[in-house]
Amino acid sequence: MIEISNVGKSFAERNREHYIALDQVSFAVKKGEFVSLVGPSGCGKSTLLNMIAGFEKAETGIIEVNGHKVKGPGPDRVVVFQEHGLFPWLTVLDNVAFGLKQRGLSKKERHSIALEQIKAVHLSKFIDRYPHQLSGGMKQRVAIARALAMDPDILLMDEPFAALDEQTRSILQKDLEEIWVKTQKTILFITHNIREAVMLSDRVLVMSTQPGKIKKEFIVQAARPHSIGDPLIHHLESKITEELADELEKVVREEMGDEYRIKKNTFSIPSVDSMGFGI
Template sequence: MIQIKHVRKTFKQRSSGSFTAIDDVSLTIRKGEFVSLLGPSGCGKSTVLNMVAGLEGYDEGTIEVNGTKVTGPGSDRVVVFQEHALFPWLTVLDNVAFGLKQKGIPKKERYEKAMEQIKTVHLSKFADRYPHELSGGMKQRAAIARALAMDPEILLMDEPFAALDEQTRLILHKELEEIWMKTGKTILFITHNIREAVILSDRVVVMSTRPGTIKKEFAVQAARPRDNADSVIHHVESAIMDVLAEELEKVVKEEMGDEYSLKKNDFSRDSADSVGGGI
């Protein structure tokens, strides 16, 4: 469904010319697959997502969706951002129905479609509430419902749970997995969190430090619905940490100097869940 072929992206800098954010990235995502991009801060994960969404161009290579070159945004792709981006003056129902209104769908029909997705994310009791009356997790549920209401083939999710507390995040992992299993949407998911990537994904694609390239891919062949205690989950998580250690060392040396050295046991599974998030 998504074909990224030898893509390169540079950004101009005010002080010193330009820098390469993405270099020779190639990736195929099949229809109905859940794929996560994982890597240190600044590796270009969100840049890849924005290019697939058609929000950013690229300098070399091609990006195709269903065999058609991406030249801009399309109704077949909807983005869920880290910030919920709900309109504060609209209720949950009107926020979820907003895109349908823009498409000219009659009021009764768009409200029915919106309520169907509000039920999917378990917000039926809050359909008449405004964003300031919701918790962070509820706001992200509403944002996901708004995306689903547009019935896109592809969901592009850019660290949608990064700002949430751990308990809320775990609940939303389960809910997103249920939604994905029910709808069969193709999902490209951006995260810093190793556990999140492994729990949710069919494949985890690890990116290197800038310029971002694909360092390694990991298939997560664990049963669904996923269980945190599954030994397969822990095995894949440990393998990803080993690959990321070298990339994290590069990032830290850039910040702290070449004298810094990262030892294999310098970070535990828990401390490494969010790789590079605070660097």
């Protein structure tokens, strides 16, 4: 469904030469698969997703969707961002139906499809509410329903739950897994949360820090629906955390200096002055 072959991307910054955001990135996502990308901030996860969506162009390499080279945005791919992006002057129903209106469907058709997707995210009682009357979690449910209403082949999700509290996030993770099981959409999911990635995915791809590359792949072999109590989930979460430790240390050293290091989930400074040690 998605084929990434030797993709590279660089950017220019003021007072700085071009820096390489992505370098020789290659991986594939099969039809109906749920794959997550995790990695330190600045490793190019969102840039890669934007290129798959067609919002940005790769400098090198090829990105193909359904066997066709990506040349721009298309109806086969819909993005769900961290910010819900709802229209404040439209109700829940009209927000979900908005894209269908752009496609020229009749009011009856688009409302029928929108109502079906609103039901899927458990918001049937709120179809006449406006965004300012909804909680953060409810707004993100509307954004997911709006994406599903377009019936894309692929959902590209860029940290969609990052701004939510832990309890709401956990509920939406379960809802998304149920939706994926029901629809079998192909999902590429970006997150900083390792547990979230493991709980949702068939595979987790770990990216290295700049330049961003695929460092390692982890297959989630736990039975669906994934359970937080499953020893396989805990083991995999631990292995991915371990794999990311070196990358996080590189980021910390770049930001704070070479004397800093990450050791067993703490920051430590090799110094005779022990003030703040282990913070």
